[in-house]
Amino acid sequence: MNSLNFEPNPEIHIEVKYLKRARRLTIRVLGSRTVRVTAPVRTKISEIQNMLNVHSDWILKKYKMIEDHPVQNKIKFITGEVLPFYGEQLILKIIDGKGSITRFENELIVPVPPKITAIDTDAITEKYIQKLLIKWYQAEALEKIKSRVQFFTERLNVSAKKISLKNYKSRWGACSSKGDLIFNWQIVAFEKHLFDYVVAHEVCHLKEMNHSQKFYGWLQVLGFRKSEIHKQMKNVRNLF
Numbered sequence: 524m525n526s527l528n529f530e531p532n533p534e535i536h537i538e539v540k541y542l543k544r545a546r547r548l549t550i551r552v553l554g555s556r557t558v559r560v561t562a563p564v565r566t567k568i569s570e571i572q573n574m575l576n577v578h579s580d581w582i583l584k585k586y587k588m589i590e591d592h593p594v595q596n597k598i599k600f601i602t603g604e605v606l607p608f609y610g611e612q613l614i615l616k617i618i619d620g621k622g623s624i625t626r627f628e629n630e631l632i633v634p635v636p637p638k639i640t641a642i643d644t645d646a647i648t649e650k651y652i653q654k655l656l657i658k659w660y661q662a663e664a665l666e667k668i669k670s671r672v673q674f675f676t677e678r679l680n681v682s683a684k685k686i687s688l689k690n691y692k693s694r695w696g697a698c699s700s701k702g703d704l705i706f707n708w709q710i711v712a713f714e715k716h717l718f719d720y721v722v723a724h725e726v727c728h729l730k731e732m733n734h735s736q737k738f739y740g741w742l743q744v745l746g747f748r749k750s751e752i753h754k755q756m757k758n759v760r761n762l763f
């Protein structure tokens with residue numbers, strides 16, 4: 524419980540995360556009506572409230588941008604477009620430049636060399652941006668998958684041999700009889716708990732190579748109930 528509120532728009536929920544490693548207060552607009560404040564431990568509520576008041580215009584602007592650009596089925600690869608990423612909504616920003624994508628707060632900054640836009644057909648630019656985005660999503664996916672595999676394998680006292688990514692059209696993961704785990708990298712676009720579910724599911728196969736009662740028992744140990752999670756997984760799909 525905290526007594527924080529955001530007066531300019533009471534619909535916005537303020538979530539505070541106290542982190543030992545945080546050096547200062549940071550604000551992030553997450554979409555789904557949530558603003559997350561990260562704060563060093565022992566930060567006073569009044570300090571956080573003050574920070575929210577000072578930055579209220581910026582928060583409202585970001586919030587509106589996210590609300591006005593709900594996630595589309597078909598990506599258009601244009602500035603202002605919103606892409607889901609690990610429970611967040613990232614905003615694309617296409618700029619002149621070269622190199623790889625960088626992230627700044629909620630923005631994914633995508634450099635496109637002027638010579639690409641010069642020979643344009645839109646299709647070439649789109650392809651170029653898509654390639655960069657896929658590379659970025661894959662790198663993030665691998666890092667996050669590895670860390671969650673470690674978390675879940677430790678809890679079940681099992682170990683995975685090899686972790687790799689694959690382009691799957693309509694599946695999210697697999698576990699080989701040798702104990703290799705394979706994941707569709709696009710799960711990193713899911714909400715966090717659905718991403719976690721896919722990882723936990725494959726980790727449970729290191730215990731049980733089937734979908735028996737026992738298997739779902741292990742999933743429950745990791746915090747996932749079969750009936751609930753199956754319902755939620757019906758709505759997920761590949762982003763790209």
Ligand SMILES: [Zn+2]
Nearest residue numbers: 724728733734
């Ligand atoms: Zn399975």
